[in-house]
Amino acid sequence: MRGQALIDKLGDRIAGLRGRITPNAEMDKITWFRAGGLAEALFQPADEEDLAEFLRAVPEDVPLMVVGVGSNLLVRDGGIAGFVVRLSAKGFGEAEVIGPTSIKAGAATPDKRVAAVAYEAGIGGFHFYHGIPGAVGGALRMNAGANGVETRERVVEVRALDRKGNVHTLSNADMGYAYRHSSAPSGLIFTSATFEGTLQDQAEIKAAMDAVQNHRETVQPIREKTGGSTFKNPEGTSAWREIDKAGCRGLMIGGAQMSPMHCNFMINTGTATGYDLEYLGETVRARVLEHSGIRLQWEIKRLGDFRQGHAVQEFLGQLL
Known part of the structure; x- marks a missing residue:
């Protein structure tokens, strides 16, 4: 099997990883389109350190691609060569309030979860995430937005790993945001981000979230x-x-x-x-x-x- 041959070739270099490696992974099980070919190998790291070890272990001539929850992803039928990295919910899917109006979220955290955490803490400015069917990593990469608000308006700082496993910290300006675009280096894998909102009455936040949900259900084939x-x-x-x-x-x-x-x-x-x-x-x-x-x-x-x-x-x- 093609994927197993890749894994066997790397042998001891990846033997100590704690995450899950799957050869010939069915990408149609991951993407929301439910279509597409196989990934040669899929790696789901246990946490950021495990991801760093993986990046240090896999030679740079082995193709590597990062995917999120698969909500805005179309995989072609011939499949994906090399490794696909998909951040695990357990290692990268938490969101927490770290200040009066600040939230830190892992890259695998669903956008909708960020909106919920903000609502529970009385932090406004995140209602738009309630209607975006993706995760934080994708939102950071494409400057996801809805209902007149974009990710770039909330981002303070982004943490990422490069292809060699080195940690990078990017400011909002470093992300180079434009409409549905970030000019941050494509080789960086975002692992978490810090966001800033505003103090707001919970009733107002809930009303805004309900409006987002109603709009989606009314005009989109969700x-x-x-x-x-x-x-x-x-x-x-x-x-x-x-x-x-x-x-x-x-x-x-x-x-x-x-x-x-x-x-x-x-x-x-x-x-x-x-x-x-x-x-x-x-x-x-x-x-x-x-x-x-x-x-x-x-x-x-x-x-x-x-x-x-x-x-x-x-x-x-x-x-x-």
Whole structure:
């Protein structure tokens, strides 16, 4: 087996790790799309020190990719070479109040949990996380936002490890935030972050969280196999609006569909492959480009290799 061969090759170098190593890991069990190929090997570190030991042990020529809870992740059908690192909830999934308006959270902490901890402590400014179906690590990397608030407005400091296992501490400015983007080095693995909110009455926080939840349930297909927002909003307009104007609401390719409820959400209707989903996304991009001249940018992260003979070209030339 390909994954076991990689693990055997590293042998004693990784023998002392406390985390879990899985060869030929089924990424469709991890991603919310429930589609995609195998990861050659999956490592779930026990804690930050275990992750550092792993990074020091694995040669830099072995490909390494980090994933979170898989909510905005599309894995291609050919799978992912090398190691996929997925931070464990036990080692990286805690959030705690460390000051009157300060919260520290591990990178695997669900965004919704951060919102709950803030509410319980009477700390305002985190209600938007109640509606984001991801974890802190992904929110830090992509400057996740909703309901008019972004991660960059709350971040004070981020702790990370580099490819050699060295610890780095990044300030808000070091993260280089822009809309749905951070310019922090791509090789860094975020392990935790400190956030700052404001003192606020719990009733007001609860009302804001309820409004977020009501909005999601009303306009988003939250009970479907979806990756959330597929494309970033272009300047001056909304991705869903341009998709709708291009006639792509409800558009299907194979088992993949642009949601009739919210057409910037792609869904797996039950049989979609990674190819179906990405082909649909690129078809939508091509149609929007033809209709309005706008080049939609992917918000969903796409990883891995295409299955042989099933590559998807950017901006499909032939429209359906």
